[in-house]
Amino acid sequence: MIKLNSKTQDAVLFYVLRFISLLVIGLLLFIIFVLLKAAGPAIKLNGLSFIVRKEWNPVEDQYGALPFIFGTLITSFVAVLIATPISIFVALFISEYLPKSISRVISLMVEMVAAIPSIVFGLWGIFYLSPLMKSTIAPFLKSTLGFLPLFDGPSFGIGILTASLVLSIMIVPTISSICRSVFELIPQHQKEASFALGSTKYEMIKMAVLTPSISGISSAVVLGLGRALGETMAVTMLIGNSPIISKSLFSPAATMASVMANEYTDANNPLHVSSLCYLALLLFFITFLSNLFAKSIVKNFSKIG
Amino acid sequence: MKLNYRLYRAIKNNLFTSLIILSAILVLVPLFLIIKYVFVQGASSLNLSFFTELPKPVGEIGGGMKHAILGTIYIVLLGALIAVPIGVTCGVYLCEFSKSKLSKTLKLCVDLMSGIPSIVIGIFAYLMVVVPLKSFSALAGGVALSIIMLPIIIKTSEEILKLVPNHIREAGLALGLPRWKVILFIILKGSLSNLLTGIILAISRAAGETAPLLFTAFGNMYLSFNMKEPMATLPVQIYTYAISPFKDWQRQAWAGAFVLMVLILSMNLFARYILTKMKDKKGY
Numbered sequence: 001m002i003k004l005n006s007k008t009q010d011a012v013l014f015y016v017l018r019f020i021s022l023l024v025i026g027l028l029l030f031i032i033f034v035l036l037k038a039a040g041p042a043i044k045l046n047g048l049s050f051i052v053r054k055e056w057n058p059v060e061d062q063y064g065a066l067p068f069i070f071g072t073l074i075t076s077f078v079a080v081l082i083a084t085p086i087s088i089f090v091a092l093f094i095s096e097y098l099p100k101s102i103s104r105v106i107s108l109m110v111e112m113v114a115a116i117p118s119i120v121f122g123l124w125g126i127f128y129l130s131p132l133m134k135s136t137i138a139p140f141l142k143s144t145l146g147f148l149p150l151f152d153g154p155s156f157g158i159g160i161l162t163a164s165l166v167l168s169i170m171i172v173p174t175i176s177s178i179c180r181s182v183f184e185l186i187p188q189h190q191k192e193a194s195f196a197l198g199s200t201k202y203e204m205i206k207m208a209v210l211t212p213s214i215s216g217i218s219s220a221v222v223l224g225l226g227r228a229l230g231e232t233m234a235v236t237m238l239i240g241n242s243p244i245i246s247k248s249l250f251s252p253a254a255t256m257a258s259v260m261a262n263e264y265t266d267a268n269n270p271l272h273v274s275s276l277c278y279l280a281l282l283l284f285f286i287t288f289l290s291n292l293f294a295k296s297i298v299k300n301f302s303k304i305g
Numbered sequence: 306m307k308l309n310y311r312l313y314r315a316i317k318n319n320l321f322t323s324l325i326i327l328s329a330i331l332v333l334v335p336l337f338l339i340i341k342y343v344f345v346q347g348a349s350s351l352n353l354s355f356f357t358e359l360p361k362p363v364g365e366i367g368g369g370m371k372h373a374i375l376g377t378i379y380i381v382l383l384g385a386l387i388a389v390p391i392g393v394t395c396g397v398y399l400c401e402f403s404k405s406k407l408s409k410t411l412k413l414c415v416d417l418m419s420g421i422p423s424i425v426i427g428i429f430a431y432l433m434v435v436v437p438l439k440s441f442s443a444l445a446g447g448v449a450l451s452i453i454m455l456p457i458i459i460k461t462s463e464e465i466l467k468l469v470p471n472h473i474r475e476a477g478l479a480l481g482l483p484r485w486k487v488i489l490f491i492i493l494k495g496s497l498s499n500l501l502t503g504i505i506l507a508i509s510r511a512a513g514e515t516a517p518l519l520f521t522a523f524g525n526m527y528l529s530f531n532m533k534e535p536m537a538t539l540p541v542q543i544y545t546y547a548i549s550p551f552k553d554w555q556r557q558a559w560a561g562a563f564v565l566m567v568l569i570l571s572m573n574l575f576a577r578y579i580l581t582k583m584k585d586k587k588g589y
Contacts (some may be wrong), residue, residue, distance in 0.1 A: 018398070030451050115569060120566055169336065
């Protein structure tokens with residue numbers, strides 16, 4: 001048996017660790033490569049015009065991604081629009097208004113919501129929220145804001161708005177817990193300085209807490225957006241799954257993730273499968289970009305701070 | 306004039322305070338109502354046969370999800386078997402060689418990997434495992450879940466290992482131990498139980514995933530422990546039952562959601578409890 005001295009032993013360890021780490025980095029690249037290869041035929045046929053074509057009809061071999069990109073973006077944006085102010089308020093409430101002992105419990109409970117599987121949210125959406133939407137929320141919105149094209153047409157319970165509402169509930173814990181940790185970075189003396197200048201609590205929060213946290217808050221929002229973009233099950237169960245583009249939030253739609261979940265197992269036609277892989281690749285890059293964006297915000301933030 | 310301005314500021318302050326409290330209540334209350342609703346619906350749909358029986362043929366009332374509960378455990382453990390060794394190794398690398406260029410790249414990759422939508426991971430596992438084996442299989446499900454667990458395990462193990470104080474490392478090196486022995490027998494051995502909590506956290510996340518299992522493990526209606534065959538899992542079974550038109554199946558979907566939630570939340574709470582306790586102690 002060869003006896004290695006401890007320096008060689010350490011070198012072996014170092015290279016083993018390095019190898020495994022390279023393997024994980026390689027895995028990410030490999031995922032991109034495999035998707036790219038599977039999407040190959042669809043990319044060759046449609047190229048980038050895939051993104052702007054409206055027709056999705058597997059029976060006639062027509063594949064265009066626009067309805068799904070539209071569905072993904074609109075559900076996520078509406079969800080973020082609802083969730084952002086709420087999350088910031090909740091984070092402020094927990095970190096600035098509650099005594100420490102209670103705030104710990106409440107923030108833990110909010111974070112527990114993030115651990116609930118999306119299938120459970122979907123189930124709740126089907127049996128609780130969508131009947132409620134049909135019977136109460138939609139008629140109310142129609143009677144008060146019905147003149148807007150956003151609330152045009154009948155509501156069937158399921159549709160863009162229902163999916164967005166559930167999505168917003170799902171991303172509130174994500175956004176608010178990041179916001180809370182950003183607020184906790186604010187040094188205590190900064191808040192005290194603001195009070196010492198005679199500001200009210202509102203003015204203190206505005207000047208000493210919210211203003212310096214702007215970039216942290218924005219990265220939290222972008223991360224929440226990333227989670228909403230990729231969310232599959234809850235949306236699939238609530239959006240109605242029809243590839244149409246409509247102005248009304250009551251109308252059913254389909255997202256990139258939902259069409260994959262619905263059609264991938266049944267797709268026999270190679271071009272259909274390949275087009276779904278193309279969609280997967282697009283979704284991958286959209287979430288990739290939004291996460292990269294969130295990270296770059298944090299990076300700039302830490303440079304200043 | 307001066308008094309008016311002060312009054313105006315006071316009113317603004319009070320308005321803001323009430324707005325914050327109101328909106329916080331407006332969120333927190335429905336949030337907990339949802340949890341309560343799921344718990345009440347689920348607990349009332351639960352019975353013993355849910356745990357002990359297999360599904361009955363369509364139309365017959367009764368039956369349970371024994372196969373799906375066992376299937377979830379099987380596939381999640383399979384995923385953990387793949388992800389844990391790789392994940393902990395990468396965690397060690399990130400902690401011990403944190404200044405190298407590779408470790409910065411790895412960190413970025415881990416962040417980006419945790420952002421990949423789970424359905425895309427499902428498609429990847431389908432292309433990698435299901436297509437070559439020509440059948441949906443538990444193995445494919447395990448591979449998909451392992452990719453979901455990997456970034457979580459890497460991140461938590463890095464954080465946990467970083468909590469080991471430097472003087473312990475130095476003490477080991479001062480005794481003349483080679484570095485690999487310090488890492489293996491001092492750092493890893495000492496943080497074993499804490500590493501386990503990180504793994505539990507990853508498992509609790511993977512156990513609730515539905516999307517990556519739809520076209521990998523696929524699901525079936527009988528008990529199977531064959532890695533190369535389709536296997537039922539709790540989340541997929543809930544999904545199938547939830548969108549079915551049968552009342553009794555919908556009831557069972559609720560029961561399944563309840564079991565899944567209790568399972569995941571208790572694992573999650575347990576792991577968090579230990580992690581916060583550890584962070585409070587900070588060192589040994």
